[in-house]
Amino acid sequence: MSARPERAQHDALTSVLGGLAAEEPGAPEGERRFVLEAQGLARAAAALGAAGGHFAGLFGCGPEPSAVVAVVAFRGELVELRGRLDGERAYPSLAAATPAALLPERELHDTTGLVPLGHPELEPLLRPDADRPQRRVAGPQTFLIPYGPIRSGVVEAMQFPIETGGEDVLAFGVRPFFKHRGLERRFAGMSLDHGAYLAERVAGPEAVAHARACARAAERAAGATVPPRAERWRLVHAELERIAAHLDTGAKLAEDAALSVGAARLGALKEEVMRLRARLCGNRFGRGVVVPGGIRNEPLLVPAEVAAALDALEADLRRDRRLLLGTASFVDRLVGSGTLAAETVTRFGGVGPVARACSLGIDARLERPYGSYPRLGFRIARATAGDAMARWEVRLQEIDQSLHLIRQALESLDRLPPELRVPVAGSGEAYGWVEAPSGELVYRLRIEGSTVAEARIVPPALRNWPLLSESFRGDVLTDVAFVEHSFNLSPAGSDR
């Protein structure tokens, strides 16, 4: 990167943060690190947010912990604001100015005991009591439907306390963290390879994205460069995962609309993708492919076979989606349901197809390009309405873009050297970010030697859960399934 844009950025950031924080040099490319007192963290984060920054996450760092870290995406860079605690156990809450920090601060409070002063809603988040959902609405003859944690159908465990006055949804509560498995702690002491295997099992349907983010964080911390051939195959797996996830959303939406044939068709297409991945690497979810330094094994199929399978898939999908978008009983249920405003998404720090459906151009592959994305051309998917139909349209566009990307990657393979992996060893700390199917996923790894010392995960589902609650304005109970599936967030990912 040339020096001139860096200086321009430096001026913009320092003009915003001014005397609030001091920059720490030595951050890898794409990251900026600032150190300050935890007491000034709220002000600095608010200043960045006012200047157009997108709040990403908040967590504790170090033993006890010793610092509260806020991460903000600002103009193509990931800015880390590290607030030193110096033995204090409380800090001013960021949630008053930045609603996106509401959930992370509660989680931090539950895991470490750090008190965010001025937090409007400091209730226990981890290990919730299923029998005591919080009431958000008071009124004559409103009642509660505790939907969850064991819901109808083969779905993940999550509780949605729905308050209703009969048919309309007055308040849609979202209670994650029933599945908290403490996996962030488990990373400590593992080898880098084992860390990648663990990352794959944080959120199963986004296994490749998690493994990639974890591997990137390790590679950036150690200063290793992944061979281009491995980057291409990583992209192929990641985009196949994206296609499978979006087809899954479509199948669920079609099933909700009682379109049996549509749901069966999309389910069959998703099965084709999963079988392709199994033939490609031996695992239907692409597990065991991405390791720090590259990919583990040579793929089991040649690029021509993969391309042929994708062509058949695309032809089938084209006919099915045309039919789907022409079925009024499907489209009518989605149009106008769960409408979100762009301003709400920005306030809560939303990411992924949910944000892109409100005409916000947030995509980690374009903001902070990684892997092979800078070399391959693709367009960001966008829609304007902000309702469930817009989210479905964004996903359809993304499937097209994913197919396009995979084809470009496969075509470029024969021009690349055969190296698949480089060794990764060293010490340091760095961030790794990827665009998972449901939004931007950020990993922060501190490695010592070849073991992980500390890992922090900022999942996209955690950033989007409040948006699910906000999207219910004037909808009725029968719309709940459609809106929930149009978000298609992973509780396992947010709960970790």
Added chain:
Amino acid sequence: MLEWLVRGLRHGVLTTGYPRETEPAPAGFRGRVAVTRAEGGSAALERLCPTGAIRVRSGRVLLDRGRCVLCGACVEQAPERFAFVADYETATRSRAALVVGDVGTPAPARPALGDRRWTLRRSIFIRHVDAGSDGAEEWEIQALANPYYDLQRLGLFFTASPRHADVLLVTGGVTSPLREPLRRTYELMPEPKAVVAVGSDACSGGFAAATGEVAGGVDQVLPVDVYVPGSPPAPVAILHGLLLAAGVVTGEAPA
């Protein structure tokens, strides 16, 4: 609607003939890990596995498939001892049978559902409960309803009400907030009932067993009839496990 009908008919029959016909896994599929050479193992082998599935007892290498997450670290580091087998049928009726190479006698298992009540031989209602999985097992169980597997042709149906269920399908090593809801679901099911633990997390707690947040497998909370290991197990493997619980098939996973 007519267009949908035509569209559905054009593709013909996609459904597998399992269990009537064998369903082969694709080449290179990581179905289960086999110990190709069990004798002469050293304690260093135990460190190969991130979940602690490999144990060496008096020189003999034991692999606990309930803990194995099929990551492939052992196959990569010690290919002379461990190898992947492309197989779908991995379910067993007891926890001890999951430990490969153990020469002890397995505990007697409860008779299959079909043996306990004759009318359940061909029609089983399944209630799935997520007790802390990573979401992949749910995808694979949902896949059972797609045209490739179509579990309804075998008389298996999903139900939302535990009062109508015969089989409880549990995924995930049980996290503490979900322990009581899982137990309530089990209590509400009428007799006879069977519990099938799907996934390595459900068999042993998986990676999370060491963090203390999970109970360490479904059998710490409920009596389990069938264990289906894998991370996640393929849909055919889950189908095999269900049919084992129903008594329609009797072949458990080979060692």
Added chain:
Amino acid sequence: MSATLAVGVAGLAAAVPLAARSPRLSAAICASATGLLGVVGAATAAGAARASVGIGSWLGFGQASLLSDRLTGIFLAACGAIGACVSLALAERPRSRMVAALHAVVLLAACTVLLSTQAFVFLVGWESLTLALYLLGSSDARRPGALAAAYAATGATKLGGASLLAAFGLLYARTGSFELHVWLRDAPELGAARSAVFVLLLVAFGSKLGLVPFQGPLPPLYAAAPGVAPATISLSFLAACYGLWRLVFTVLAPGSLWWGELLVALGAATALVGILSTIAEDRIPCFLGWSSVEHAGVTVLGLGVALVGQAAHLRLLAAAGLLAATLHLLVHGVAKALAFLAAERVVEATGHDTLAPLGGLARGMPWSAACFGLAVVNLAALPPFGGLVSEWLTFMALLQAFRLHDTVAELVLALGGAGLALTAGVGLLAFVKLFGGIFLGRAREATALAGPDRPRLGSGALAAAALALGPIAPWEIRWLGRGLQGILGFDPARSAVSFPLVLGPVYHGFSVLSPTWLAAGIAAFVAAIVPIVRVLRPPVRRGPVWLSGTAVPLAAVQYTPDAYANPIRVVLRGLYGFRRTVGPRRPGEVAVVRTWLVPAFDAYLYRPLAAGALAVAGRARRLQSGSLGAYLLYVLAVLLAALALIPALAR
């Protein structure tokens, strides 16, 4: 027979001053007196000799007497039976002397109206009834809104009273007498005035029944009256209907076709407005009040068909409509009184008169639940009870529209049938909401019950009647047939009750219904099944309600009565003026939900009228200048006007 009548009336008259000493004794005497009157009525209706008590002509408006003939006998029997049961209930728990005295006054006034043969006595009875109702409604002034409600209701009925006075004045002017039998004889010579008299009588009796557009003030009156007074007030229903039967059907008959059509249209509209207001209502007495409005509509619907039949000279159609309406009157009277008594018990035990905090009372109050349930199944017209029989007969009468040759009449009857069907459907929902909201499920707010729930004589007798009215329908209809023979000219029960215990509309062979056999069949089925189930029952294990794996308290998650009625309010939000707002949702705060209703009648009729009336009153207040000279001027002006008018009218 006449002696018994005299004793009964005297007993009622004596009970009024006795209430000042001992309300319980007064109520007991009321019970026995009305019981006697009921027996007299039943006997007279069945065809026994007329009972009469002469008053003489000292009132100055011609010969007056209290006479019970066949038609009066029906109403007197009903009033007597229901009145006796309500008096018994009052005797068991007398609230205050005022209420006991007014109860006796209401009964006396109602019986006077029913028995009078002369217009002046009728008017005296009518106005006393109005006054007694006002005093009943305002007797407990501490209740919020009671005085206003009583005032509004009385205002509407005063309008009716004025209209009745005008009608009687017109009839006197045409026939020269105040006696009913003279009017009956001279009715064909009334000419054009007949329609005017019809409209005035319709306004008069409609305002007491609660026909559209007079329905608004009536339900709050029921809510304002304390204790068992609402049950007493429901007896005025019988008096108003008697007026319609006697004066419109008998005296003014036969009229034009449009009379019946107007009644059918009004009846259907009233029934619809009534039931839609019922389902949106949260206060229990108001709920039952709106249900009374609905049933008034259904009764008038039947009467309208009878008038159409009369005008078209189809006497079978007239009989069908009249039979249906009369049976409906009886069944509704019993069921509504029972409902009010049971509701009073609930309100007294829990201290709440709205549905919102109640729930799950069936366990703590089994007798009240049973009584209320019997009342509700009759009001909702479920088989095999009496409510179904009367509604079925009304439907059958409406279905005879094809026998008419007038297109407009056929259309109106068809629309009336459609309206009745919609009312019946929504009525089922409404009563499920009421019964379920009070007695079923879990208590939404835990309330301690004051006093045990013992079976009582008054409500017990009414409950037995409510239970039996369906299965004994063939005998009832035979008795009614004899009673209606006086005004129809033939006994409709001959063709209404056919092969043993099977009912049909008066047209033989059109359709059949047998509540007796149905009741017997259900009882036999239950008696056969229960022992089998007991013996063959497999081992049962009980588990808690499935709430997605949680154990959230059931009271917080069960359907509320408001939520049950919500879909109808949302669909018809224009008619209801339904609005719901949710406060701003901020993290950590609880948002407040506000719901309010401004029904169309309130917004577009009552409020503008009230505003207009207040404006006029404000202007008229200027006349009350307080100056003696102005008042003398007014007296002079009125005198001159009267002097000018009398010669003009005396022509």
